[in-house]
Amino acid sequence: MRTNNRVMVLGGIDAGKTTLADALLKRERKDKKVKTQSLIYDDWIVDTPGEYIENPLHYRNIMATSMEMTHVIFLQDATNDKTIFAPGFSSGINKLPIGVVSKADHAEADIERSIQILKKAMVRGPIVVTSAYTGEGLQLIYDLVRLNTMKAMEDYTRQSDSRNIIFHGGD
Ligand SMILES: Nc1nc2c(ncn2[C@@H]2O[C@H](COP(=O)(O)OP(=O)(O)O)[C@@H](O)[C@H]2O)c(=O)[nH]1
Numbered sequence: 001m002r003t004n005n006r007v008m009v010l011g012g013i014d015a016g017k018t019t020l021a022d023a024l025l026k027r028e029r030k031d032k033k034v035k036t037q038s039l040i041y042d043d044w045i046v047d048t049p050g051e052y053i054e055n056p057l058h059y060r061n062i063m064a065t066s067m068e069m070t071h072v073i074f075l076q077d078a079t080n081d082k083t084i085f086a087p088g089f090s091s092g093i094n095k096l097p098i099g100v101v102s103k104a105d106h107a108e109a110d111i112e113r114s115i116q117i118l119k120k121a122m123v124r125g126p127i128v129v130t131s132a133y134t135g136e137g138l139q140l141i142y143d144l145v146r147l148n149t150m151k152a153m154e155d156y157t158r159q160s161d162s163r164n165i166i167f168h169g170g171d
């Protein structure tokens with residue numbers, strides 16, 4: 001994808017951050033068992049270890065890295081009824097937020113629950129339902145990462161006829 005924009009992927013351990021990054025970059029990892037230990041920069045995506053966001057000691061590093069980004073993905077695992085995001089979490093990072101639900105293909109996915117979780121974590125912004133396995137919703141992420149304002153992301157969401165995207169307007 002040709003863009004100067006950059007996105008950092010935040011989410012809990014096993015939320016599917018690395019699998020999503022690989023799918024977006026159409027990349028096959030040699031050793032899928034390797035845990036993400038540090039910030040991984042690859043092309044237009046920065047993958048983060050779940051430990052980063054689960055440990056307040058790493059917040060400074062997340063904030064410093066986010067300075068170089070245009071967007072931040074807040075990733076919620078559709079199979080997980082818990083979240084690592086405190087209410088309003090996205091407002092602490094002054095970058096364009098994209099809420100993403102992962103593992104929509106999973107038999108135990110609860111997409112509505114995940115959307116509600118992301119609505120609490122995000123003050124405002126698009127929420128996209130995805131599966132890195134089936135590829136569903138990935139095109140929406142490519143499109144959103146090219147956009148440079150909240151207004152453009154809102155307009156994009158409102159004109160989209162995809163069932164996999166909504167715009168959360170703070171309600
Ligand atoms: N069903 C399903 N499983 C997924 C998907 N994405 C990731 N997983 C699984 O979730 C687990 C954690 O994925 P990983 O990308 O390592 O999570 P990370 O810790 O957030 O980087 C792995 O077992 C993946 O195979 C998906 O789209 N669908």
Ligand SMILES: [Mg+2]
Nearest residue numbers: 017018035036
């Ligand atoms: Mg990982």
